[in-house]
Amino acid sequence: xxxxxxxxxxxxxxxxxxxxxxxxxxxxxxxxxxxxxxxxxxxxxxxxxxxxxxxxxxxxxxxxxxxxxxxxxxxxxxxxxxxxxxxxxxxxxxxxxxxxxxxxxxxxxxxxxxxxxxxxxxxxxxxxxxxxxxxxxxxxxxxxxxxxxxxxxxxxxxxxxxxxxxxxxxxxxxxxxxxxxxxxxxxxxxxxxxxxxxxxxxxxxxxxxxxxxxxxxxxxxxxxxxx
Amino acid sequence: xxxxxxxxxxxxxxxxxxxxxxxxxxxxxxxxxxxxxxxxxxxxxxxxxxxxxxxxxxxxxxxxxxxxxxxxxxxxxxxxxxxxxxxxxxxxxxxxxxxxxxxxxxxxxxxxxxxxxxxxxxxxxxxxxxxxxxxxxxxxxxxxxxxxxxxxxxxxxxxxxxxxxxxxxxxxxxxxxxxxxxxxxxxxxxxxxxxxxxxxxxxxxxxxxxxxxxxxxxxxxxxxxxxxxxxxxxxxxxxxxxxxxxxxxxxxxxxxxxxxxxxxxxxxxxxxxxxxxxxxxxxxxxxxxxxxxxxxxxxxxxxxxxxxxxxxxxxxxxxxxxxxxxxxxxxxxxxxxxxxxxxxxxxxxxxxxxxxxxxxxxxxxxxxxxxxxxxxxxxxxxxxxxxxxxxxxxxxxxxxxxxxxxxxxxxxx
Numbered sequence: 001x002x003x004x005x006x007x008x009x010x011x012x013x014x015x016x017x018x019x020x021x022x023x024x025x026x027x028x029x030x031x032x033x034x035x036x037x038x039x040x041x042x043x044x045x046x047x048x049x050x051x052x053x054x055x056x057x058x059x060x061x062x063x064x065x066x067x068x069x070x071x072x073x074x075x076x077x078x079x080x081x082x083x084x085x086x087x088x089x090x091x092x093x094x095x096x097x098x099x100x101x102x103x104x105x106x107x108x109x110x111x112x113x114x115x116x117x118x119x120x121x122x123x124x125x126x127x128x129x130x131x132x133x134x135x136x137x138x139x140x141x142x143x144x145x146x147x148x149x150x151x152x153x154x155x156x157x158x159x160x161x162x163x164x165x166x167x168x169x170x171x172x173x174x175x176x177x178x179x180x181x182x183x184x185x186x187x188x189x190x191x192x193x194x195x196x197x198x199x200x201x202x203x204x205x206x207x208x209x210x211x212x213x214x215x216x217x218x219x220x221x222x223x224x225x226x227x
Numbered sequence: 228x229x230x231x232x233x234x235x236x237x238x239x240x241x242x243x244x245x246x247x248x249x250x251x252x253x254x255x256x257x258x259x260x261x262x263x264x265x266x267x268x269x270x271x272x273x274x275x276x277x278x279x280x281x282x283x284x285x286x287x288x289x290x291x292x293x294x295x296x297x298x299x300x301x302x303x304x305x306x307x308x309x310x311x312x313x314x315x316x317x318x319x320x321x322x323x324x325x326x327x328x329x330x331x332x333x334x335x336x337x338x339x340x341x342x343x344x345x346x347x348x349x350x351x352x353x354x355x356x357x358x359x360x361x362x363x364x365x366x367x368x369x370x371x372x373x374x375x376x377x378x379x380x381x382x383x384x385x386x387x388x389x390x391x392x393x394x395x396x397x398x399x400x401x402x403x404x405x406x407x408x409x410x411x412x413x414x415x416x417x418x419x420x421x422x423x424x425x426x427x428x429x430x431x432x433x434x435x436x437x438x439x440x441x442x443x444x445x446x447x448x449x450x451x452x453x454x455x456x457x458x459x460x461x462x463x464x465x466x467x468x469x470x471x472x473x474x475x476x477x478x479x480x481x482x483x484x485x486x487x488x489x490x491x492x493x494x495x496x497x498x499x500x501x502x503x504x505x506x507x508x509x510x511x512x513x514x515x516x517x518x519x520x521x522x523x524x525x526x527x528x529x530x531x532x533x534x535x536x537x538x539x540x541x542x543x544x545x546x547x548x549x550x551x552x553x554x555x556x557x558x559x560x561x562x563x564x565x566x567x568x569x570x571x572x573x574x575x576x577x578x579x580x581x582x583x584x585x586x587x588x589x590x591x592x593x594x595x596x597x598x599x600x601x602x603x604x605x606x607x608x609x610x611x612x613x614x615x616x617x618x619x620x621x622x623x624x625x626x627x628x629x630x631x632x633x634x635x636x637x638x639x640x
Contacts, residue, residue: 107554
């Protein structure tokens with residue numbers, strides 16, 4: 001599904017360029033559950049931004065289902081993110097003004113779904129992540145674990161091909177973190193492709209494949225579950 | 228745009244949602260536009276009111292009227308002794324006889340006089356006229372009668388009084404048949420004029436006394452006038468179309484009468500009511516535009532206020548913008564959402580301002596005895612201006628929002 005060849009990313013900082021990715025090649029098949037691990041500054045977040053269509057590589061190829069994403073315009077990238085990708089962030093990124101239901105509706109509004117339809121789907125998704133009784137709650141009225149589950153429901157709204165999670169348990173305590181990971185396991189079992197960026201070995205061990213980064217390069221690529 | 232199924236009304240909802248999230252701030256932001264639009268509407272209304280006032284005042288003098296007066300600038304050298312008195316009874320008679328399409332010719336001699344009757348006193352203007360004067364000035368008799376040609380010719384000591392004079396001297400009782408002393412000369416009141424009201428500029432058109440021209444000339448104006456001179460000749464044309472031609476004919480005839488040679492300047496001047504009206508309306512119009520332009524400046528200040536708050540909003544909501552982009556919003560969606568927010572703020576301000584402006588215009592009209600004239604186009608114009616202000620001053624903040632890098636924006640605290 002994902003095919004990356006010799007991907008490089010250089011940030012211009014002041015006079016000199018900082019190399020965030022130094023020639024990365026990687027393929028991810030449909031239905032995989034991949035953990036991308038490494039210390040901060042290793043290039044894993046940069047890779048995730050490029051995979052999610054939030055950033056473009058300086059050079060190299062990124063093909064998603066055969067399409068060359070690295071050549072997309074801004075508008076094409078927006079369409080790509082909306083249709084193909086679901087994002088889960090460390091800090092949840094819910095809009096505080098909106099209820100849980102409205103937060104989940106948001107991506108479907110940009111997809112042009114009719115109000116009735118998207119409300120029903122948002123309710124169904126929240127039900128699925130165990131928040132069926134909290135549709136009208138604002139993010140501030142929910143616990144961290146609940147907020148992250150709202151964010152996961154939102155990421156699933158437009159039926160993405162790939163769910164990208166950036167330190168999804170970073171702001172949660174151990175037990176709520178485990179709930180989130182159990183939810184990921186369930187989604188993956190249902191056929192969803194998952195890529196989780198983390199530096200937490202316990203989170204990484206839940207994945208079926210671990211790709212380790214150091215200094216902008218892949219240093220190891222292990223398959224098989226540890227946990 | 229095939230993959231772009233987003234409904235535009237959703238962007239309107241986003242914009243209104245953001246405005247309603249901070250009601251107090253939104254109201255304060257709109258305040259500049261509220262004041263600007265209210266000022267423009269009020270100033271325009273005041274200007275239009277003034278225009279109506281001027282029109283009323285001038286047309287109150289009589290319709291299709293030409294006013295002939297001596298030209299004081301060029302007192303005729305041949306009649307140096309009578310400078311400023313170049314018009315004669317004979318001129319009026321000649322106009323009545325020779326100019327076509329004339330409905331009425333009315334010579335006038337004017338004097339100020341103290342009136343006394345039954346112990347009451349009143350100082351007013353006494354006008355020496357002939358019966359056609361009523362026709363020329365569109366005056367009507369409320370009670371009693373006007374003096375006739377005979378009485379006028381004989382210089383009978385009779386007067387027709389304006390309503391103000393009647394009220395001041397006799398209160399509510401009917402003055403017809405009463406005696407009144409004009410200076411020291413006793414006159415008989417034979418009629419009362421119908422009210423014409425204020426002429427604008429504080430002039431009371433009802434504060435007047437009409438008397439036969441020859442009586443005023445011999446008894447009141449006295450030494451100040453030559454035996455047959457008049458101060459003004461009113462010429463009323465039969466209709467508006469013939470006004471210009473009558474004016475030309477009168478001018479030619481009077482130049483003949485006064486033996487003015489070709490190339491020499493007239494020793495009189497003719498003013499056509501229509502052109503006076505036109506000139507004054509143009510002057511008031513300019514004044515109105517000026518007032519509205521000054522008020523428009525406050526609208527611009529209101530726009531700057533909106534731009535300021537929109538820039539703050541973009542900074543505050545950087546993360547929200549980043550998130551929307553991550554969820555698939557295009558840059559154009561973000562741009563339009565913020566532009567709509569700015570336009571909505573301005574438009575709501577415009578609506579409130581329009582309401583205040585209209586109410587204010589009526590309040591001013593009530594307080595100042597001034598016709599309330601909110602022009603029909605004030606509404607669309609005010610709202611149109613609000614939209615333009617919202618667009619112009621929302622453009623830069625919206626552009627800033629749309630240009631954000633989603634990664635940077637999401638990282639912002």
